[in-house]
Amino acid sequence: MAKDETPTSDDARPWQSYHTVYTNAKAGMDGVDKEKVQRIVYEMSQGSKYFENEERKEAFIRQKIENMRARCAKLSAEDISHFQMVAEKRILELEAARNLSRIWIHVDMDAFYAAVETLSNPSLKGKPMAVGSMSMISTANYEARKFGVRAAMPGFIARKLCPELIFAPTDFKKYNYYSDLTRKVFQKYDPNFMAASLDEAYLDVTEACKEKGITGEEIAEEIRANIFEETGLTCSAGVAANRLLAKVCSDINKPNGQFVLPNNRVAVMTFISSLPIRKIGGIGKVTEHILRDALGINTCEEMLQKGNYICALFSQSTAEFFLSVGLGLGGTDTPEVRLRKSISNERTFSATGDETLLYRKLEELSEMLSADMQKEGLCGRTLTLKLKTVAFELRTRAVSLQKHICSSEDILKHASKLLKAEFPISLRLIGLRISHLNIERDGALLDPTQKTLTNFFVSGDTSSKDVDGQRSFGLDTINFLMNNDNSDSFIGEHETHHTHSDVDDNDNSTLSSIAAQMEKFHNSSSDVTAYKVEGTSCPNSVTNGANFLEAEVGSSMGQRELFLWVNDYKCSLCGIEMPPDFVEERQEHCDFHLAEKLQKEESGSGFRNSTPKHRAEQKDQISSPSQRKKGRMSSKEGRHIPIDVFFVKSNQNF
């Protein structure tokens, strides 16, 4: 169809209603003929199974939107007035918490993968190129973006848009190398910088500015110059009072540029007022669609104007996020170390229903996942099988195990069971994910048989041993001991039960120190015996508890009950009597008290496993329920705002 024709409906230009992500404004795509891109994407997709599935998803979202509109229409004047008050109150509270004292920089490498490829192959310079394959593109350089080619676009569509497009295969070894170089630069300006991905990072340069006596703008220039010097690559930067704004700012003068948003309220509000909501990290295609079509919200400012409807329709946490966006608020703290929650892999292949072939795929994935886990020293307890059918429908099937696993044999064994239950099925993708991870901070592999507290309650199994086949003290044990400041008691070896939260803040030196103190205590004599389970030697022997107070491990010092076998016979905590030769029973009994204690701790103080620094941070975060929520959100820079919450109420109507 000629460009100057003026059709009157979607029937004439059906691609207009096909919502792809490819027309979303991205750096370097300002001059792109979006309609042309949309038409080509539509034409190449139309009639495919993928397309049909996209239409199904789209229809579902439209249904949700209709539902929300209906609910809006049903709101009485009283309701609207009520929610207006709720919104105003919340806005005032958020406003009161505004922090303009920090200077954050978001650094984003320009077309990173493509730039690295060009660096190693200068003949690519000036030519449209993309990193990826015919099925999917990871990133495209700026020459390619002029044609509408962009990340997450299938290669065959990209080639249609730009027949001259050169493809380079992904090479993560190279990208990691250059990423490390950039991180060394970041480190100089903020030792606690937050890496968002290989090519992005957030830096709190407040202190660096003070030390150097220069502005955020000057620091950003310095960082960018340093990165170029170290890598030969350009990057862009955004400077603002919080991470959310800094991220938006870094995109403004891309590539090889920067934008500074002054740390004052007027500047922030002016900046945010006309900003399209899609520019905000965490607001994606679906959220944009819903806010626009259900509430007529297109800009951040409108989040505030429609605050009453936002409060009426969305869950509290989502409403709060949207109102924060309207105020230009974002994370200003340096979040505590975030440990990963899951690890996964998935592979797409030519659709098949051949069971032997599918099992083989599963075997490959199990081996890959196991290798990845062992590289990072992870074990997990929940295995999730992800399947994508020939019709692009997604299914997940999960199983939670009694033990943590990491071997490919274990993964395959359980994954096979899950897959078997789905046969007959024709698939184009299989994925495996392990969650409920058991993480040790120094990266060493934990004993895969060590169990979580939950497992303990479920199974009562006490058979775990360390890699040397010896029983060992886990960090839960240490925490337990920390919490029992009992200089007179003697505590022997016992079963270990780990939960990842229990190990959060124990570093090597701390643990060594604790172990040394335990050793000392172990060597001191006592007339009572506790936790006598097996007579194997252990490097983490128990030491005098008095010194534990000095250790940098979180503990609730208020609780100092004694746990021991009085006269080697009677439990000091509950009075139950158990002869010394009831080894297994005593083990289970000890574990019960340990678990009970840990559970109390878990539900009680949040400071249990924190270093003093983290305790202080956590204290700030938990000062109110709303702040708790905010803290959690800020730790991710609001990057991920699941849409589920939109439907908290509306779901009930389906």
Add this chain to the structure above:
DNA sequence: GAACGAGTTTTTC
């Protein structure tokens, strides 16, 4: 009501 498991959805590059 808290905790947990299973499943789904969203976002990002």
Add this chain to the structure above:
DNA sequence: GCAGCGAAAAACTCGTTC
């Protein structure tokens, strides 16, 4: 010449159990 749309992580829901 033809067909053809990824991978990883997290957050949140609902339902169940205790």
